[in-house]
Amino acid sequence: MTRVSLAAAEPAIALGALDGRYRSAVAPLVDHLSEAALNRNRIHVEVEWFIHLCESQVLPGLPQLDAEQVQGLRGIVAGFGPEQIAELGAIEAETVHDVKAVEYFIARRLEPLGLGELKPLVHFACTSEDINNLAYAVGIRDAVEQVWLPAARQMLAGLGELAESAAEVAMLSRTHGQPATPTTLGKEITVFVHRLNRQLRRVESQEFLGKINGATGTYAAHLAAAPEVDWPGIARKFVEKLGLTFNPLTTQIESHDFQAELYADVARFNRILHGLCVDVWSYISIGFFKQIPVAGATGSSTMPHKVNPIRFENAEANLEISNALLDALGATLVESRWQRDLTDSSGQRNIGTALGHSVLALSNVTKGLKQLDVAQEVIAADLDANWEVLGEAIQTVMRAEAIAGVEGMDNPYERLKELTRGRRVDAQKLKEFVSGLGLSAEAAERLKNLTPAGYTGLAATLATQHLP
Known part of the structure; x- marks a missing residue:
C-alpha cells in the first residue's frame, strides 16, 4: 500500500542546516527518521500488533478480521499525512504522552471499520517502549537500506570508475610526506574502494533488533490476561513479521546494542571516507587532479582563477559532525539505569541528524568526484623529477x-x-x-x-x- 510522503513538508524557518540549506540532499531521510515518520511507524506497529493479536486468537471473543478491515487498518498508516500529523499533535497536547496519543488516534478510526468494540485491543499488554523500540528499529532499518546504503553505493561506484580509469597512471608515492616508491593513482584509490566496501558489507549485514514483552520484559501483563498463551512465541512471530530480529531477553527497553554496532560501523566508514577526502584535497592542491569548472559557478569571491575543492571540504566537515553524533549515540544508548530511564528517548531523536550529515557528505563526494580530471602530465613530471x-x-x-x-x-x-x-x-x-x-x-x-x-x-x- 503506497504511503503519503512526508518529505515534501518543509519548515518555514529552519534551525538546522539539514532542514534548511541542505534539505534537498537529505530529504529522503525525512520519510524514515523525522518525528512524523516516528509517529507513523508507531501507528504501523500498533496496527500490526492489533492485527496479529486477532490472527493469533490470543483472547476469547476476538474476531477474525476480514480483508476489508485489514486493509482499512493498514490504510491508517498509508494515509498518514499533514492533516493526520496535526490531529495527532493535538491529541498529544492533551495527553502529554506521545505513544498514548497514538493509541487514541487509532482508536478513533475503529468504529467506521466495524471494530469499535475492540478499542481495548489497541496497545494491548504494551508499554510505550514496546512500540517505540520497534518503531525506531523499522525507521532506522529503512533509512539505512533505502537511503544511506544507496548513497554509499553510488559514491563508491563513482570512486571505482576513477580507480579503474587511473589504474595505470604511474605516480610518485609520498610516505611521511617524502618521495617514495612509485605506485599508480588507481591503486591508491582502489585501497579506499576496498576499505569502504568492507565497511559497507558490515552495515549491509546489520541485524535490527526488536522486542514486545511488557513493562519490565517479563510478559507479566500478558500472562495475567491470558496465562495459557505462548506469549514469547507470539512476540517472536510478530517482531519477525515486521522484518526485524527478535530480542528474547530485555528490561523495559530493547538494549540498543544493535544501534551502537551500526553507528560504529557507519562512523568507521565515515572516517575512511574522511581520509579519502583529505587525500583528494591534497592531490588537488599539488595539481594531480584538475577540477572541471561548473558553468556559471564562482570559485572565489575575489580570485577569479580559483576553483576551490569545496565538495571535499564540505564532506570533511559533515563527516566529522556525523561521527560526533554517532559516537555519542553509540556510547549513551547501551546504558540504562536499572530497568529503564529516558536518556535514550532524547538521544534517539538525533539519529536522523547523525545519518543526515553522513548522507550529505556522500552527496558531496559523489558530486566532487564527477568534477575531477586526472592531470597525467603533472603526475608524470613530478615522478620524473x-x-x-x-x-x-x-x-x-x-x-x-x-x-x-x-x-x-x-x-x-x-x-x-x-x-x-x-x-x-x-x-x-x-x-x-x-x-x-x-x-x-x-x-x-x-x-x-x-x-x-x-x-x-x-x-x-x-x-x-x-x-x-
Whole structure:
C-alpha cells in the first residue's frame, strides 16, 4: 500500500542546516527518521500488533478480521499525512504522552471499520517502549537500506570508475610526506574502494533488533490476561513479521546494542571516507587532479582563477559532525539505569541528524568526484623529477646478486644511501652508478632500463583485481 510522503513538508524557518540549506540532499531521510515518520511507524506497529493479536486468537471473543478491515487498518498508516500529523499533535497536547496519543488516534478510526468494540485491543499488554523500540528499529532499518546504503553505493561506484580509469597512471608515492616508491593513482584509490566496501558489507549485514514483552520484559501483563498463551512465541512471530530480529531477553527497553554496532560501523566508514577526502584535497592542491569548472559557478569571491575543492571540504566537515553524533549515540544508548530511564528517548531523536550529515557528505563526494580530471602530465613530471626513488630497487637487486654469489655487492643499502640521501639524482647519475657496480649482465640491463614510471610493481594489476 503506497504511503503519503512526508518529505515534501518543509519548515518555514529552519534551525538546522539539514532542514534548511541542505534539505534537498537529505530529504529522503525525512520519510524514515523525522518525528512524523516516528509517529507513523508507531501507528504501523500498533496496527500490526492489533492485527496479529486477532490472527493469533490470543483472547476469547476476538474476531477474525476480514480483508476489508485489514486493509482499512493498514490504510491508517498509508494515509498518514499533514492533516493526520496535526490531529495527532493535538491529541498529544492533551495527553502529554506521545505513544498514548497514538493509541487514541487509532482508536478513533475503529468504529467506521466495524471494530469499535475492540478499542481495548489497541496497545494491548504494551508499554510505550514496546512500540517505540520497534518503531525506531523499522525507521532506522529503512533509512539505512533505502537511503544511506544507496548513497554509499553510488559514491563508491563513482570512486571505482576513477580507480579503474587511473589504474595505470604511474605516480610518485609520498610516505611521511617524502618521495617514495612509485605506485599508480588507481591503486591508491582502489585501497579506499576496498576499505569502504568492507565497511559497507558490515552495515549491509546489520541485524535490527526488536522486542514486545511488557513493562519490565517479563510478559507479566500478558500472562495475567491470558496465562495459557505462548506469549514469547507470539512476540517472536510478530517482531519477525515486521522484518526485524527478535530480542528474547530485555528490561523495559530493547538494549540498543544493535544501534551502537551500526553507528560504529557507519562512523568507521565515515572516517575512511574522511581520509579519502583529505587525500583528494591534497592531490588537488599539488595539481594531480584538475577540477572541471561548473558553468556559471564562482570559485572565489575575489580570485577569479580559483576553483576551490569545496565538495571535499564540505564532506570533511559533515563527516566529522556525523561521527560526533554517532559516537555519542553509540556510547549513551547501551546504558540504562536499572530497568529503564529516558536518556535514550532524547538521544534517539538525533539519529536522523547523525545519518543526515553522513548522507550529505556522500552527496558531496559523489558530486566532487564527477568534477575531477586526472592531470597525467603533472603526475608524470613530478615522478620524473625524483629518480632517487630507484635507490630501493638498485640496493634490493644488489642484495639478490650478493646472495647469488656476485662479488662486490657489499653494503648495498649504505652505498645507495650515500648516493641519494638529501640530494636529487637524475637518470644519468643512476645509470653511471649501476654501470660501475659489477652486476651480472642481466641485472645491469634490467636496472639501466628501469625508470620511476616503470617502477610500480603490481600496482596496476592490484588496482583492477580488487575493484568490485
